[in-house]
Amino acid sequence: MPTYIALTYTADVDWTAPEQAEEMAQYSRFGQESADVIRGGAVLYPTGTATTVRVTGGEGGDVVLSDGPYAETKEALTGFFLLECADLDEAIRHATRIPAAWNGAVEVRPVPDLPAMAPSE
Template identity: 75%
Template structure:
């Protein structure tokens, strides 16, 4: 069966904080409902904790790091799910049930199997 990644884009918040407990219940309910096809996933800490790494001179060159995300956006990449679905239609139908789709966005992409 094909594998898809569902990238969640929402407000850039710390999902571990108590004020998000109610919303996290919605994610837990989604996780239970999609358990048969979900092969993994996690929430991510806010973009303030990110470090962007670049090696502009190519392999073996100097490593340049910068604090924060790769790009500034209104919504940030805040988590992901790995889904094993029959096809893209099933992956899209599943992504529509992820709470991030209700007030943010969910990007669904097929995973290359090596």
């Protein structure tokens, strides 16, 4: 069955903060309701904790680090779910139940199965 990533874009908040408890409960409900298709996922710390890495001149070039996100936006990438669904329509049905879709956005993309990217045993 194909895998889809559902990227959540919401206000840039700290999901571990007590004031996010009510919304986290909504995510928990989604997790329980869609447990049969969820294969992974995580929330992310706020973009202020990010470090952007660039290598100038290609592989082996100079490493340039920047504090914070790559771009400033109203909504930030705040988490993701990996969904194993029969098709895009099913993935979209599940994405409509992710709380980020109600006050932000959820981007759904197919994830290619690339054997060369699989961890070696």
